Amino acid sequence: MPQLIMADEDGVLEMLRDSVAAFAQGRPGPQSLRRLRGAEADLDLAQWQEMAAAGWVGLMLPEALGGADLGIRQQAVISHALGQALIASPIATASVLSSALLTRVADSPERQRLAAGLVQGTCIVVPAVTAGSDGEAVTARLLAGGVLLDGRRGFIEAARSASDFLLLARAGDEDLLVSVPGNAEGLERADRPGVDGGVISSLRLSNCLVAGERILARGDLRGMLEASINLARTALAAELAGIASQAFALTRQYTIDRKQFGKPLASFQVLQHRLVDLWAEAEFACSAVVNAVERLEQGHEREARLAVYAAKARAGDAAAFVGRQAIHLFGAMGFTDECDIGLYLKRAINLGAALGQPESLRVQFIQEERAA
Amino acid sequence: MSIDWNGLPDEEFRAVFRAWVLDNCPAELRYLRKQRPVYEEVEQWYQALAEKGWLAPVWPREYGGMGLSPAKHMIYVEEWGRLGCPRIPDHGISLTGPLLIHHGSEAQKTEFLPKIISGEHIWCQGYSEPNAGSDLASLRTSAVLDGDAFVVNGQKIWTTLAHCANWIFVLVRTDREAKPQRGISVLLVDMTSPGVEVRTIENLRGEADFCEVFFDNVRVPAHNLVGALNDGWTLAKSVLGHERIFLGSPTRAEYALDRLGKLASDRGAFEDAAFVSRYARLRLDLYDLGSSYERYAKVLRSGGELGADVSVLKIFATELYQRITEEMLTLAQEEARFNDDLLIEGGQIDAMNLFLDARAPAIFGGSNEIQRNILAKAVLGLPS
Numbered sequence: 001m002p003q004l005i006m007a008d009e010d011g012v013l014e015m016l017r018d019s020v021a022a023f024a025q026g027r028p029g030p031q032s033l034r035r036l037r038g039a040e041a042d043l044d045l046a047q048w049q050e051m052a053a054a055g056w057v058g059l060m061l062p063e064a065l066g067g068a069d070l071g072i073r074q075q076a077v078i079s080h081a082l083g084q085a086l087i088a089s090p091i092a093t094a095s096v097l098s099s100a101l102l103t104r105v106a107d108s109p110e111r112q113r114l115a116a117g118l119v120q121g122t123c124i125v126v127p128a129v130t131a132g133s134d135g136e137a138v139t140a141r142l143l144a145g146g147v148l149l150d151g152r153r154g155f156i157e158a159a160r161s162a163s164d165f166l167l168l169a170r171a172g173d174e175d176l177l178v179s180v181p182g183n184a185e186g187l188e189r190a191d192r193p194g195v196d197g198g199v200i201s202s203l204r205l206s207n208c209l210v211a212g213e214r215i216l217a218r219g220d221l222r223g224m225l226e227a228s229i230n231l232a233r234t235a236l237a238a239e240l241a242g243i244a245s246q247a248f249a250l251t252r253q254y255t256i257d258r259k260q261f262g263k264p265l266a267s268f269q270v271l272q273h274r275l276v277d278l279w280a281e282a283e284f285a286c287s288a289v290v291n292a293v294e295r296l297e298q299g300h301e302r303e304a305r306l307a308v309y310a311a312k313a314r315a316g317d318a319a320a321f322v323g324r325q326a327i328h329l330f331g332a333m334g335f336t337d338e339c340d341i342g343l344y345l346k347r348a349i350n351l352g353a354a355l356g357q358p359e360s361l362r363v364q365f366i367q368e369e370r371a372a
Numbered sequence: 373m374s375i376d377w378n379g380l381p382d383e384e385f386r387a388v389f390r391a392w393v394l395d396n397c398p399a400e401l402r403y404l405r406k407q408r409p410v411y412e413e414v415e416q417w418y419q420a421l422a423e424k425g426w427l428a429p430v431w432p433r434e435y436g437g438m439g440l441s442p443a444k445h446m447i448y449v450e451e452w453g454r455l456g457c458p459r460i461p462d463h464g465i466s467l468t469g470p471l472l473i474h475h476g477s478e479a480q481k482t483e484f485l486p487k488i489i490s491g492e493h494i495w496c497q498g499y500s501e502p503n504a505g506s507d508l509a510s511l512r513t514s515a516v517l518d519g520d521a522f523v524v525n526g527q528k529i530w531t532t533l534a535h536c537a538n539w540i541f542v543l544v545r546t547d548r549e550a551k552p553q554r555g556i557s558v559l560l561v562d563m564t565s566p567g568v569e570v571r572t573i574e575n576l577r578g579e580a581d582f583c584e585v586f587f588d589n590v591r592v593p594a595h596n597l598v599g600a601l602n603d604g605w606t607l608a609k610s611v612l613g614h615e616r617i618f619l620g621s622p623t624r625a626e627y628a629l630d631r632l633g634k635l636a637s638d639r640g641a642f643e644d645a646a647f648v649s650r651y652a653r654l655r656l657d658l659y660d661l662g663s664s665y666e667r668y669a670k671v672l673r674s675g676g677e678l679g680a681d682v683s684v685l686k687i688f689a690t691e692l693y694q695r696i697t698e699e700m701l702t703l704a705q706e707e708a709r710f711n712d713d714l715l716i717e718g719g720q721i722d723a724m725n726l727f728l729d730a731r732a733p734a735i736f737g738g739s740n741e742i743q744r745n746i747l748a749k750a751v752l753g754l755p756s
């Protein structure tokens with residue numbers, strides 16, 4: 001079934017796949033997603049800490065920061081496997097994006113503290129760096145006693161559980177990256193239910209004063225931010241490709257097992273051709289992710305950026321397409337809440353829209369390609 | 373010709389090949405509008421390749437080929453496409469040659485292979501019949517042994533470039549009693565034999581690429597049977613090896629998208645958000661086709677073999693080619709009513725030509741529905 005096919009001389013990738021599969025045996029993804037929904041919780045903390053214990057959180061942090069110093073290749077394999085197992089977690093943001101930001105800022109005690117906590121699962125370090133779709137941003141004023149923050153940030157996962165936010169703010173003509181305590185005074189949170197059962201929050205900061213030693217970086221941070229977001233997009237693309245792969249596999253099996261008119265559904269040619277199309281979408285999503293990983297590893301910035309846009313767009317569309325078709329092929333069962341296949345679609349919709357949905361990434365691809 | 377091409381680093385081989393092609397492929401033959409020129413039109417190019425020893429990239433060197441590995445062959449094909457070299461009548465090179473090399477007798481190899489390399493024999497392939505297209509196993513053209521010759525009767529159709537070929541290899545039924553897939557044999561037929569008649573068929577683009585070939589009591593020497601009697605089905609299926617990847621090559625779609633981009637720039641369509649959205653989808657589909665193609669190419673480069681799953685490229689590539697050309701007609705607006713080319717600043721765009729051309733690849737080489745059947749069975753393991 002669809003898989004990220006990459007060279008694996010030392011067998012590390014296979015080992016990572018196996019470890020996620022074993023993890024999923026003990027903590028089936030759909031079950032914990034349902035539990036999360038029932039509790040109206042924003043994070044399955046026990047699951048997250050077990051993931052940290054397995055070494056997947058902060059995987060890409062350098063060893064000096066307590067990480068495993070592994071690359072986007074290993075991260076993509078883990079994310080794909082998590083997607084397959086439908087283990088819903090903020091891995092792309094609270095691990096990949098936060099780690100990428102922490103890797104890129106100058107060393108400081110605050111950086112050390114956050115990185116160590118992130119890897120151990122004791123700090124939940126949540127990025128709050130992208131503008132909300134309402135275009136509002138956060139402004140900062142540098143005072144003697146620290147930095148005063150005002151503004152809003154939207155679309156934040158695990159905000160309730162966050163111990164620290166990595167927040168981007170604008171101070172005059174420079175950017176600041178500040179770690180804001182989750183319980184800071186002047187920080188208000190508004191929660192909305194996510195389609196897949198999680199919680200997505202927005203933050204409002206009014207006269208929120210943060211100590212000066214929590215300023216992690218300042219200057220023109222656009223390049224650092226973009227590079228970090230593109231790693232997170234790649235992780236999301238891998239997770240989406242995993243969702244597409246597994247939603248296809250479940251649908252294939254269901255149509256083989258389910259008999260109507262005395263024959264398996266999968267023996268009807270009209271459904272066979274549709275299943276081939278679903279499989280092809282999942283395969284293309286996997287190839288696109290592998291391409292993004294390889295371009296990132298090669299280090300040509302522009303090529304890597306385009307490859308990431310393409311992978312996130314392809315995987316997002318593929319996961320949603322396979323999910324929709326899967327529900328249809330499961331028939332009335334597919335429309336029930338009891339049947340897990342619907343969870344794959346909902347998760348696909350959520351991740352597909354995060355950090356750039358397919359249509360906007362495609363247009364961005366064209367604009368950058370034509371600008372060259 | 374003592375150079376071991378496979379021993380060269382990929383990029384060096386690519387550079388050597390490119391440089392030679394630029395020097396030797398006549399400029400007026402490059403980026404031809406015509407998809408399938410006849411031998412006379414491309415003779416100079418054909419002979420240049422033959423003389424250089426570069427006509428048959430994958431044939432073993434002992435038979436006059438280059439003996440390229442699949443990896444080097446990929447480069448050969450990529451550069452050929454990228455430089456806009458015209459397609460040559462290549463059935464002898466890509467089909468008859470490999471068939472004889474793998475299944476032919478020594479006498480057949482000695483007689484036929486040098487004449488393919490020299491251009492003396494131009495081959496065509498007689499598979500499809502009026503009632504045996506995708507369902508090739510139900511073919512009816514018959515061959516009955518009469519002394520030292522087979523007597524062939526029947527009709528082939530969609531025989532590409534038969535009108536400029538002098539030899540044809542045909543699938544014929546040699547046992548009527550056997551199951552459909554058994555009882556088929558492969559014969560090599562001299563098209564100048566009495567009783568062979570060729571009629572061209574005009575296609576949608578107004579060209580005559582393919583033909584009907586009629587056989588009326590044509591006597592074919594028995595020693596022109598390839599392989600064992602009644603074993604032709606297996607032989608026919610084995611001819612295409614790693615070359616199946618080329619059915620899914622992005623080349624046609626790439627060329628069409630380039631044309632679409634030029635037309636769009638000329639018409640100011642990149643200012644139109646709705647067009648940009650549609651164009652972006654096509655561009656990204658092409659980009660992702662490239663990533664997927666690369667994944668299969670990598671298998672070949674590392675010495676692996678392709679599975680049945682490579683068919684997915686053919687489906688995606690040919691359907692994308694169609695969609696790109698459809699967008700050209702949308703962009704052309706009322707000019708889509710014209711049969712001739714669209715004029716742009718400093719050139720022209722053959723939108724209608726490409727739109728019509730794009731109908732064919734989804735049908736030939738095993739229609740896309742046949743490809744889906746293959747994938748459903750061989751890759752997805754779906755029940756019958």
